[in-house]
Amino acid sequence: xxxxxxxxxxxxxxxxxxxxxxxxxxxxxxxxxxxxxxxxxxxxxxxxxxxxxxxxxxxxxxxxxxxxxxxxxxxxxxxxxxxxxxxxxxxxxxxxxxxxxxxxxxxxxxxxxxxxxxxxxxxxxxxxxxxxxxxxxxxxxxxxxxxxxxxxxxxxxxxxxxxxxxxxxxxxxxxxxxxxxxxxxxxxxxxxxxxxxxxxxxxxxxxxxxxxxxxxxxxxxxxxxxxxxxxxxxxxxxxxxxxxxxxxxxxxxxxxxxxxxxxxxxxxxxxxxxxxxxxxxxxxxxxxxxxxxxxxxxxxxxxxxxxxxxxxxxxxxxxxxxxxxxxxxxxxxxxxxxxxxxxxxxxxxxxxxxxxxxxxxxxxxxxxxxxxxxxxxxxxxxxxxxxxxxxxxxxxxxxxxxxxxxxxxxxxxxxxxxxxxxxxxxxxxxxxxxxxxxxxx
Amino acid sequence: xxxxxxxxxxxxxxxxxxxxxxxxxxxxxxxxxxxxxxxxxxxxxxxxxxxxxxxxxxxxxxxxxxxxxxxxxxxxxxxxxxxxxxxxxxxxxxxxxxxxxxxxxxxxxxxxxxxxxxxxxxxxxxxxxxxxxxxxxxxxxxxxxxxxxxxxxxxxxxxxxxxxxxxxxxxxxxxxxxxxxxxxxxxxxxxxxxxxxxxxxxxxxxxxxxxxxxxxxxxxxxxxxxxxxxxxxxxxxxxxxxxxxxxxxxxxxxxxxxxxxxxxxx
Numbered sequence: 100x101x102x103x104x105x106x107x108x109x110x111x112x113x114x115x116x117x118x119x120x121x122x123x124x125x126x127x128x129x130x131x132x133x134x135x136x137x138x139x140x141x142x143x144x145x146x147x148x149x150x151x152x153x154x155x156x157x158x159x160x161x162x163x164x165x166x167x168x169x170x171x172x173x174x175x176x177x178x179x180x181x182x183x184x185x186x187x188x189x190x191x192x193x194x195x196x197x198x199x200x201x202x203x204x205x206x207x208x209x210x211x212x213x214x215x216x217x218x219x220x221x222x223x224x225x226x227x228x229x230x231x232x233x234x235x236x237x238x239x240x241x242x243x244x245x246x247x248x249x250x251x252x253x254x255x256x257x258x259x260x261x262x263x264x265x266x267x268x269x270x271x272x273x274x275x276x277x278x279x280x281x282x283x284x285x286x287x288x289x290x291x292x293x294x295x296x297x298x299x300x301x302x303x304x305x306x307x308x309x310x311x312x313x314x315x316x317x318x319x320x321x322x323x324x325x326x327x328x329x330x331x332x333x334x335x336x337x338x339x340x341x342x343x344x345x346x347x348x349x350x351x352x353x354x355x356x357x358x359x360x361x362x363x364x365x366x367x368x369x370x371x372x373x374x375x376x377x378x379x380x381x382x383x384x385x386x387x388x389x390x391x392x393x394x395x396x397x398x399x400x401x402x403x404x405x406x407x408x409x410x411x412x413x414x415x416x417x418x419x420x421x422x423x424x425x426x427x428x429x430x431x432x433x434x435x436x437x438x439x440x441x442x443x444x445x446x447x448x449x450x451x452x453x454x455x456x457x458x459x460x461x462x463x464x465x466x467x468x469x470x471x472x473x474x475x476x477x478x479x480x481x482x483x484x485x486x487x488x489x490x491x492x493x494x495x496x497x498x499x500x501x502x503x504x505x506x507x508x509x510x511x512x513x514x515x516x517x518x519x520x521x522x523x524x525x526x527x528x529x530x531x532x533x534x535x536x537x538x539x540x
Numbered sequence: 541x542x543x544x545x546x547x548x549x550x551x552x553x554x555x556x557x558x559x560x561x562x563x564x565x566x567x568x569x570x571x572x573x574x575x576x577x578x579x580x581x582x583x584x585x586x587x588x589x590x591x592x593x594x595x596x597x598x599x600x601x602x603x604x605x606x607x608x609x610x611x612x613x614x615x616x617x618x619x620x621x622x623x624x625x626x627x628x629x630x631x632x633x634x635x636x637x638x639x640x641x642x643x644x645x646x647x648x649x650x651x652x653x654x655x656x657x658x659x660x661x662x663x664x665x666x667x668x669x670x671x672x673x674x675x676x677x678x679x680x681x682x683x684x685x686x687x688x689x690x691x692x693x694x695x696x697x698x699x700x701x702x703x704x705x706x707x708x709x710x711x712x713x714x715x716x717x718x719x720x721x722x723x724x725x726x727x728x729x730x731x732x733x734x735x736x737x738x739x740x741x742x743x744x745x746x747x748x749x750x751x752x753x754x755x756x757x758x759x760x761x762x763x764x765x766x767x768x769x770x771x772x773x774x775x776x777x778x779x780x781x782x783x784x785x786x787x788x789x790x791x792x793x794x795x796x797x798x799x800x801x802x803x804x805x806x
Contacts, residue, residue: 238568246614304571309563315620446687447710449756452572474795478760479572481791482579496791498798 101142104135105198112195125184128191139187139224142194148178150225151210151369152218154254155234155270157415158362159185159212160391161354162234165366167210169384173374176206182391185214187221208373215239215250219257230266230373231258232365233276237326238307238453239412240445247307251275258283268368270361271343272328278312281341288372290364291343292324296357299323305413305453313338324357325421326414344368348382353389356422358415393527395422397517400534401508404517407534409527411444413453419521420455423462426517431492433511433518434463435503436480437526438472444523448472457483462519465493465510469503470526500529551587553774558593558605561613561621565649568712570611572757573644577607580766584785586774599628602636607773612647612755615659622652622665630668637670642772643749644765646758650744650751651675651715660714671746672720686712689732689754690805691742693765697724698745700772704764706730707742708799709754717753719744726750731803748772763792 108131115124131138143150153163160182170177180193190211197204208229213221215236222228233254238247258267258279269280271289280287302309305326309318311333318338323329332339344364351363363385371381390396393409406426410416423434436459440448456479459466468476477496493510497503507518520530559574578588591597591605613621625633637643637653651657654667660677667675693705707727716736719725725735726743734742735753743752750765752758759766767784774782800806 248614248616304566306563310617310620315616447568447712447756449569449572449710452569452575452757452760453566471798472795474791474798475760477791478576478795482572482575482760484575496794 100135101138104131104138105142105195107131107134108138108191108195109198112192125186125188125192127195128188128193131191131195132188137224138191139194139221140226142198143225143227146205148205149208149229149373150227151208151230151232151373152221152225152228153210153212153232153234154215154218155232156215156237156239156412157418158234158358158365161359161394162232162362162365163210163212164391165363165385165388166369168388169366169370169381170208170210170373172384173370175208177208177210178206179210180212182212185212186217187224190221219253222257222261227262228265230268230369232268232369233270233273233279234361234365235270235273235326235328235414236275236308237305237412237414238450240447247275251279251312255279255283266372268365268372270328270365271341272324272330272361273308274318274327274331274338275308275312277341278338287341288368289341289343290361290368291330291340291345292328292357292361292364293345293347294322295347296360297322297324297329299325299329303417304455305417311336311338324361325418328361346378348378351382351385351388353395355395355425356418358418358422359395393522393531396531398535401504403508403511403514405520405534406517407520407522407527407530409524410521411523413450416454416521420458420462423519426519427462430513430516431462431464432513432516433465433467433507434459435467435469435507435518435520435522435530436476437470437500437503437520437522437530438468438476439470439523439526439529440472441525444525448475451476451479455484456480457485460492463492464512465495465507467503467506467510468494468496469498469500470523471498473498473503500526501533504530504533551585553778554587554589555581555606555770555773555777556604557588557590558602558608559590560593560608560610560649561617561624562592563594564617564621565611565613567612567614567647567755569756570646573609573611573646573759576757576760577609577766577769580763580787581770583787584770586770593629595624597629599632602632605636605641606777607769608633608636608641608643608749610643610645610649610652612649618648618652618665625652625668634668634670637747637749640747640776641749642769642776644758644769645749645751647753647755648713648715650753651717653749653751654717655720657715670749671744671751672722673717673744674720675715675717677715680714682714684712684714685733685737685753687732688799688803689734689742690730690800690803691727691732691734692730693727694725694745697726698748698750698768698772700768703768704762706796706800706805707754707758707762707765708796709752709758709761710756711753712755713753717744722746726752730805748776760792761795763787763789
């Protein structure tokens with residue numbers, strides 16, 4: 100059955116590539132899984148390839164990319180699933196691609212980013228992963244993923260079935276993830292933000308897990324980086340932050356913001372452990388890596404500099420906004436907020452009220468809202484938390500993204516700073532298509 | 541959010557909002573209701589302040605509250621809320637609603653106000669018994685009620701004068717609610733599932749309290765409901781019938797129009 104699946108799916112893969120109808124398609128993988136539901140498990144049996152799984156709400160694509168590029172630089176052969184293909188069929192497609200018609204070519208590493216819900220299911224097929232990276236767990240598209248607590252329970256259960264020698268790289272600043280590690284992982288390496296990145300003075304609004312995952316009491320935080328990430332202790336049951344690797348690392352040139360420093364740290368931890376090198380050497384491997392498309396991606400278009408930042412949930416959006424000072428310093432620019440409500444964005448846009456959009460006014464002299472829900476976003480912008488600090492920015496709402504982008508160009512005054520687009524997933528793709536002129540998926 | 545005060549000189553009316561467990565019952569943009577309500581008050585020179593009704597809030601403080609708001613919570617958090625709410629706090633909350641204090645409960649919070657909630661797993665959770673209704677989760681095999689919603693408000697059930705009666709929102713709930721004899725529906729379902737997916741009712745009205753399955757930022761999408769509350773709160777507190785200054789609502793009207801067109805309702 101397995102070879103049957105491999106044969107037909109491979110033909111499909113070849114046809115799709117030959118006809119140029121969507122590279123990176125998940126269809127070949129889907130065909131393989133339809134013929135042999137255990138295709139992934141069968142193809143990995145006795146494989147020497149070390150499999151690295153990357154999961155979390157935010158940062159999967161960036162972290163995977165850093166790891167893949169680092170491994171390549173260290174002259175290892177690597178296969179990986181392209182972003183947007185992070186369900187089982189995406190993984191099956193990726194594995195298919197590693198087979199030649201003559202037989203198997205086993206790469207040194209396979210790096211798979213996995214959707215929050217696909218992760219527990221993937222573990223029933225990938226039964227011997229080499230390493231698992233748990234990045235963070237925030238509320239995201241409750242209409243699709245369900246509640247944070249339920250997700251973490253599924254993860255913990257799935258992990259408890261894995262072999263004891265599986266290595267874990269866990270963000271110890273996230274209490275729920277640390278708790279999963281303490282209960283289920285025998286080889287866990289915890290990382291956390293460096294002290295200079297833990298400067299939050301009060302508990303932010305976008306938190307999900309500030310109650311003890313063990314006993315339900317409110318956690319005490321001695322330091323916070325963002326959302327519910329930080330150093331914590333439960334005064335009731337003594338559950339507390341594990342020992343973490345927080346030693347400062349030199350930030351990467353093309354990645355800005357605390358959230359990217361978490362991603363960088365996760366990648367470095369994995370690389371130095373897997374390649375048996377020092378953290379400094381691991382950092383050097385990824386020094387020149389550029390962001391994936393739409394993740395703080397920079398380009399020139401219409402005579403202006405632009406930065407596009409994918410922002411798809413409250414913690415992600417808040418982090419994008421906080422990172423703006425690193426791009427702009429004290430200058431102000433035109434900021435375009437694109438809010439779509441298509442299925443990949445999440446059809447429910449209620450979450451915009453959990454984002455600290457007030458802070459956008461610190462960086463904008465003009466705010467243009469656009470996308471399917473341009474007006475909902477405009478109402479949000481008109482309703483800041485403190486009525487006195489609406490800022491003096493001009494606010495404009497335009498459903499049509501093309502017109503909105505033109506409007507950004509017209510209103511942009513200071514060419515020393517880029518125009519910034521903060522967009523949900525399909526908004527980001529559309530903005531890129533309009534500005535850079537080609538579709539990506 | 542901590543106690544916040546927006547100061548306006550010479551403001552005749554002051555409204556104190558009691559926000560039920562902001563940290564625990566704030567699943568998906570619920571605070572939009574508070575921010576937006578404050579904004580509409582602010583534009584009419586009405587002073588507002590917010591007091592969190594949380595573990596640090598004592599039952600005695602309820603006397604100062606003019607408007608009660610409750611948002612949604614995830615299951616674990618709901619348990620923590622009930623642990624804190626039982627006893628004196630629930631009694632005073634109940635009598636506040638009985639006395640006619642205006643209140644808005646969105647998302648999952650109306651379930652807490654009912655007689656009981658039967659979750660998909662585990663024991664039946666006793667509600668505060670303020671609303672004459674029962675909520676049952678039919679099990680994980682039955683799909684949740686998720687999606688955009690449109691409804692038509694029965695303003696007469698609130699003895700309120702006629703105003704924009706179309707409400708728009710988003711629902712995402714597993715539980716199904718059946719209303720009893722002593723409670724009236726808030727709206728008729730035009731699009732969506734409503735209380736139970738069967739009887740075409742959405743939400744509930746009891747005295748001056750409104751509950752609905754619409755979740756998150758309900759008031760920013762429905763300024764007429766926000767204004768209804770402001771007028772009713774002033775009526776209850778100051779015994780004065782006021783007609784609020786009309787606001788431009790440029791984006792509000794456009795946002796509503798876009799959605800109603802998309803759903804082919806206009």
